[in-house]
Amino acid sequence: MNIQYKKGVLELCVLSLLNRRDCYGYDVSEYLSKRIDISDGTVYPILRKLKSDGLVTTYLSEESGGPPRKYYSLTGLGKKEYKAAKEEWLEFSKTVSDILKEDENE
């Protein structure tokens, strides 16, 4: 799939995952690369962008014994934006698949 095309969608997927639970960077990276064909390491810039846009925030949390890990979590703004973007995407993708299906009927 085209990388530019994917970027916006990936942001939405990251927001969706973070909407469910707080994650550390590697967690997000693994979750996405298992389902979508992306190179490793491309998720971190997305997380940073979401952070600089104020949609996610980070905090440090310690696991038992290990060094403190940076967790990402959605901000209030992030939750709002995610909800809106999700609606928009669902509607858009439905329209696209409707259009694509039309040629089958001809």
Add this chain to the structure above:
Amino acid sequence: MNKHDYLSELEKELKAHHVCDQKDILEEYEEHFAMRLADGYTEEETCAKLAGPREIAEQYATIGEKASKGKAKNVFVLTGLIFLDLFVVPLFIVLFSWVFAVAALSAACSVLGVLLAGNLNIAGLIPYMPYPASLLLGAAVLSLAVLSALGMVYCYSLFAQLFKAYKHWHKGAAGGGVPYLPAPHHPQYSAKTRRRMRNLTLLALILFIVFSAAALILLIVLSGTLEPWHLWNWFN
């Protein structure tokens, strides 16, 4: 390509693309390597799956552009920041003075504790007190010294981290393109340090309570009155 090659290549590309906060980004990738290794992959396998350093640096570079465009260095923002500083800087001065005051308390307690426990009465500053009671009271005051020293360290770490976060925020708001640091609710110690500090605090607190109670009881017994300070005229 191994981890070292990849990270140094990435560092070079980040520099070439003028990406801000490179150290933080490199740490993120270092952690990625660590997690992959823990999952049983070699450094080479990890590198092979990673996107190229240039591609990643380009991705970061597009964020930086937006950040600097979005944060115009306008006069209003800067004036606002200066007014804010007028309030915030004194606040930090007060906070750090508090740390200094607690440090002074701790130092005073240590001196007093040693004097009491050692039954040393320099220049007659300490009122009369029968010896075994003064030993107990000295131990109590020494525990208080440890307790306040811990409090000072705790407050200092917290305030220093808050100050750092504020400085970052300040730079970012002034248009420096510096990302925000999380403002901590409590100092970020390692688990080991935190455990040690907690145990030491608990121990000092228990010792303080036990020794003060013991000293008071002993004084009451020795003086035969419930208010021994009147008998020996401590406050006159």
